[in-house]
Amino acid sequence: MSGGGAERVVVDLAHGFFDKGLDFDMLLVRKQGPYINQLPPEINLVDLQARHTSSAIFALSRYLRHFRPEVVLSAMNYANVIVLLARGLARVKTRIVVSEHNAFSFWIKNPPNLRTQLMLRGLMRITYPKADTIVAVSRGVADDLARSIGIPRKKLRVIYNPIRLDHILAKTNEAVDHPWFHSDEPPVILSVGRLHPQKDYPNLLQAFSLVRINVKARLVILGEGKERPRLVSLAKELNIAEDVDMPGFVENPYKYMALSKVFVLSSKFEGFGNVLLEAIACGCPVVATDCPSGPREILEVTGVGRLVPVGDPESMAKAILEAMEKGEKKEPNLRPFLLENVVKQYMEVCGL
Template sequence: MTGHLAIFLPSVSGGGAERVMVILANRFAEQGLKVDLVLAQAEGAYLSQVSAMVNVVDLGVPRVLQSIPKLARYLRSSRPDAMLSALAHANVAAIIARRLSGIKVRLVVSERANLSVSASNAGTLRAKFMKRFVAMGYPFADHVITVSKGVEQDLVTGLGLSSQKVSTVYNPVVDQELLEKSQLPVEDDWFKRDQAVPVVLGVGRLSPQKDFTTLLKAFSRVREERPVRLVILGEGPLHSELEKLATELGVQGDVRLAGFKDNPFPYMRHCSVFVLSSAWEGLPGALIQAMACGAPVVSTDCPDGPAEILEKGRWGSLVPIGDVGAMAKAISSALAASDQPDVSRRAMDFTVDQAVANYLDILLPGHGDGHPESLNNYNPGR
């Protein structure tokens, strides 16, 4: 396959969007495409995971707004066939930069969040106004890719984008590397096979969006009924607040805020139940990853993604956002269940190969048929 693709991001810090874009860049390059990963600032946890086949272009500016003139110059000099961007503020910058460049490069932007929900929960003026900037800018993109049908519907009904201009492509989450990494030994002794106490697992940034406060409170209720432990993987501004809450609830001895892990997958494979407690999402990758590892799952029915992933409860319990009692009941039921659905089967609908083929269909229309390699015979062997 031939062609020249650019992917624009602020950086490759440790967020879900950045991880997805690095995966796509690497896979595009493996297929013989020339790939430029254009970063406002070449820094972040995923920089070491960028393939040597991908050309990293460092614009060398600390803010996305400052990157616009340099991105326009890059487009004029490099003239890629298509450019993909992700994250709302970077998408708006990419739209402006293409207009300034004066060249005809196909521009596809990726929206990963329900902007209506994000705007209503925004804590800064910039975040509150982002929905307005997006509404003005996105019509000038050639196409918008969303990570879930819920996000797609929000753009069409909430922002008035043409449904012909928006497509849902599920994130590239599951690949052979994830499945192999899940088989590695888990670092935490709470997860050892000889431990009789079940472990509830949460994964994500310690921020209001992930609502680990509700998870902690629900866990404390389950803890009143039976021996159980809770591990949360992730870092963020609410670390000390969550530690304080665990102490107030009297469960600090059975709770570990274990920090960010490069490889959370063995934890997912060995946990007794994985819980997504988020107040809102776009398409929660951690939920899909846990399912790929075979973990029984409980999730809030938040906008958007969990109901799509779990097919309205077929593969795991959906509970109302912030409902401590319902979450505690669902966790207890999952721990007590002798029969669990084979969630790894559903996770195979979110493979990297399928996502790469779908992205290329939109970025380079007519590039050729994509026949993703199947992982459906994988058994996580929990």
């Protein structure tokens, strides 16, 4: 349960299923990660005690053979492949619903390792047709997956990621222990996500350097990852280091969103862009790149926010300045993303 967007979605769905009174186990490759303590304490966590997702296949197969659950819902492509292979090994009739959370054709260009890149597409072509249902978290992800691995588009079901609105709003009331978020300080521009090339934070830093020419402001990026040294170096090179802070991963980003002047998603690609929707729910004006896929759909449905081209710091800076000056006057449409509505859709595809 690492600190990514897909993992946060799993936590939210777990709360939704629990609130519906469903009896379920949560299977984890390893029982570790920052989101473990955010799960409902009453649910049963099954630790497969595997070193990697791929090495969990035999433990998972034994679980399926022994407990014979009615349905398994899995998330993210490599886990989906292992679940489908494990069902074959177990020789059980458990219904398998797999969910795809990223634009695969973009993700596969920057895989965790070369082995993954060489093997995953082929394994997905073999296993995904055997799933009882394939869920994509946006129309863009569904279209991309159909093209990438040759699945008929009509076999994919689009279900948007949920937000636990009451939970988010309650979390916005917690105090922020950061000196830049005091009322007498310059406005803060916020971004949240792993420090990873996918998020294109160099583009955001360049845009922020242009914003700084026009107004006094500060930039906070919440998240951790391998790009930290590069981003620290670039901030110094752009002479903005004193107004940029990267505090690392935080369990509650919502209290920061509620106090920020603008939220920015600068990604090269996404599957959905959970943090963008969460920032909207917190009442923060948003700027997002028109990347594949998710941000455009979120802004179209909610009716708020500003889209800019990918990798264009000038356009991003202009949109940030406009958002700082004008704010957001409309009330967003959040109904399609509310947890109770999303859970109903998942229960339907799971046959519950």
